[in-house]
Amino acid sequence: MTKPVVTRFAPSPTGFLHIGGARTALFCWLYARHHGGQYLLRIEDTDRKRSTDEATAAIVEGLDWLGLQPDGDIVYQSHNLDRHTEVAKALLDSGNAYYCYCSKEELAEMRENARAEGRPIGYDGRWRDRDPAEAPVGVDPVVRFKAPKEGSTTIHDLVQGEVTVSNKELDDMIILRADGTPTYMLSVVVDDHDMGITHIIRGDDHLNNAFRQYHLFGAMGWDVPEFAHISLIHGADGAKLSKRHGALGVDAYRDMGYLPDALKNYLVKLGWGHGDDEIFSTEQAIEWFDFDGVVKSPARFDFTKLEHINGTYMRESADDYLTEALSPFILAEFGIDEAEIPKDKLLAAMPGLKERAKTLVELAKSALFLIAKRPLDLDEKAQKLLHSDAREMLARVLTALDLVSDWSAESLDAALRTFSEAEQLKFGKVAQPLRAALCGTTTSPGIFDVLQVLGREESLARIADQTMK
RNA sequence: GUUCCCUUCGUCUAGUGGCCUAGGACGCUGCCCUCUCACGGCGGAAACACGGGUUCGAGUCCCGUAGGGAGCACCA
Numbered sequence: 001m002t003k004p005v006v007t008r009f010a011p012s013p014t015g016f017l018h019i020g021g022a023r024t025a026l027f028c029w030l031y032a033r034h035h036g037g038q039y040l041l042r043i044e045d046t047d048r049k050r051s052t053d054e055a056t057a058a059i060v061e062g063l064d065w066l067g068l069q070p071d072g073d074i075v076y077q078s079h080n081l082d083r084h085t086e087v088a089k090a091l092l093d094s095g096n097a098y099y100c101y102c103s104k105e106e107l108a109e110m111r112e113n114a115r116a117e118g119r120p121i122g123y124d125g126r127w128r129d130r131d132p133a134e135a136p137v138g139v140d141p142v143v144r145f146k147a148p149k150e151g152s153t154t155i156h157d158l159v160q161g162e163v164t165v166s167n168k169e170l171d172d173m174i175i176l177r178a179d180g181t182p183t184y185m186l187s188v189v190v191d192d193h194d195m196g197i198t199h200i201i202r203g204d205d206h207l208n209n210a211f212r213q214y215h216l217f218g219a220m221g222w223d224v225p226e227f228a229h230i231s232l233i234h235g236a237d238g239a240k241l242s243k244r245h246g247a248l249g250v251d252a253y254r255d256m257g258y259l260p261d262a263l264k265n266y267l268v269k270l271g272w273g274h275g276d277d278e279i280f281s282t283e284q285a286i287e288w289f290d291f292d293g294v295v296k297s298p299a300r301f302d303f304t305k306l307e308h309i310n311g312t313y314m315r316e317s318a319d320d321y322l323t324e325a326l327s328p329f330i331l332a333e334f335g336i337d338e339a340e341i342p343k344d345k346l347l348a349a350m351p352g353l354k355e356r357a358k359t360l361v362e363l364a365k366s367a368l369f370l371i372a373k374r375p376l377d378l379d380e381k382a383q384k385l386l387h388s389d390a391r392e393m394l395a396r397v398l399t400a401l402d403l404v405s406d407w408s409a410e411s412l413d414a415a416l417r418t419f420s421e422a423e424q425l426k427f428g429k430v431a432q433p434l435r436a437a438l439c440g441t442t443t444s445p446g447i448f449d450v451l452q453v454l455g456r457e458e459s460l461a462r463i464a465d466q467t468m469k
Numbered sequence: 470g471u472u473c474c475c476u477u478c479g480u481c482u483a484g485u486g487g488c489c490u491a492g493g494a495c496g497c498u499g500c501c502c503u504c505u506c507a508c509g510g511c512g513g514a515a516a517c518a519c520g521g522g523u524u525c526g527a528g529u530c531c532c533g534u535a536g537g538g539a540g541c542a543c544c545a
Binding site (some may be wrong): 051119238309426 | 508
């Protein structure tokens with residue numbers, strides 16, 4: 001019987017939840033769900049200068065939108081500072097750590113020399129075995145961890161495989177600053193242990209940290225969790241995604257009109273694969289997800305593919321769900337309040353509308369003709385289409401449609417076909433001007449659907465608006 | 470600079486020594502469907518970074534080279 005899986009997502013609250021973080025969270029969540037374990041959220045807010053409550057809120061909100069709610073309470077790293085300090089003291093007592101009185105200038109010089117001589121840049125351990133009695137007075141020391149000097153360290157990473165590094169590369173890292181506060185390296189290890197984390201899943205920018213953390217776990221006599229370092233997401237140009245280079249918060253994706261499930265589907269496919277499967281439900285992802293499907297190389301973010309997946313999800317979404325989801329977009333696009341939105345019409349038109357939109361923003365735009373008040377503004381193409389001949393023809397269409405008493409797609413179809421035959425026009429020559437008059441645009445759902453959703457009165461009035469006798 | 474990681478169509482990927490004449494998806498593109506736009510259907514162009522090994526046989530294993538990425542803080 002193995003231990004139940006416990007994973008954690010551990011962002012630092014210095015900004016929004018960006019897309020790479022969202023994917024890491026998704027992988028953590030998926031892995032925990034797959035194994036029936038727990039997925040926890042830890043806010044790494046020990047850098048109080050850069051951490052903000054707003055950022056924490058944005059992260060929680062972003063995860064919530066994606067449906068990645070953590071199990072159990074959120075852990076705030078800053079609340080555990082005393083515990084971290086306590087562990088540092090224990091390390092000091094057991095001889096696994098020591099005080100170092102180096103000044104910053106001394107350290108800078110050390111680095112410079114190392115660089116000049118082509119040696120690894122790091123602390124040289126000059127206080128490691130020095131007698132504390134030699135300590136300069138009036139200097140607050142930092143506490144450093146005694147890393148092994150000989151041999152090498154191997155990590156069996158679930159994604160990267162066996163990774164070995166020479167212990168010469170590991171310098172004695174600081175675990176307690178001169179002001180007595182613990183550093184990140186110490187805090188993560190203590191928190192991961194205290195939270196019972198079994199699998200550390202994070203971006204591979206932390207791969208090198210894993211070696212140092214490995215020894216910290218060992219020095220405390222703690223079990224070392226499994227590591228899984230997943231590759232980072234790059235922008236479309238192959239460069240790393242960063243805040244100033246294309247990295248957006250998940251809220252931006254929400255505002256661009258992507259569905260959370262579609263974004264998740266896209267994200268999990270970015271760097272993980274299950275054969276040729278492209279579109280699958282969250283349930284299937286949980287069932288299939290494992291590290292043997294995770295790709296080591298970094299992936300580029302591709303909006304076009306996201307759009308395609310989103311379009312697929314939209315077409316498969318329930319009409320009432322989309323109708324509700326649309327309100328904020330209609331407000332944002334057209335400044336129309338939720339209360340003024342004719343939801344019944346939206347719902348009725350939704351089957352035809354959702355077929356044609358890849359995002360909620362597009363969907364909102366395509367629904368404008370349902371909401372717009374007469375007389376309609378015509379877009380450029382529609383204006384061009386409604387030349388005088390067409391307007392004259394519309395007058396005759398109006399007469400023909402006025403005769404239709406049963407305003408059903410069937411009778412409308414029959415009436416318009418009869419009309420176009422009588423006029424010796426191809427059906428399209430009738431439908432397009434009609435569409436322009438009805439929608440103000442040259443694209444829309446099927447013309448009979450449009451007539452029906454608009455209703456007899458509104459349809460005839462809109463046509464009348466554009467006729468020329 | 471140094472350490473570690475990565476490298477299959479433009480992009481995401483399948484591929485775990487013979488099933489590969491390298492498969493799927495997005496995008497691009499030809500045709501069909503058609504009242505527009507989509508959707509859908511049937512086709513097409515398009516990749517194993519390079520060089521050496523190992524092997525009867527290499528996209529798959531090993532070594533180099535090149536390119537890309539990440540780390541190297543009293544940040545997390």
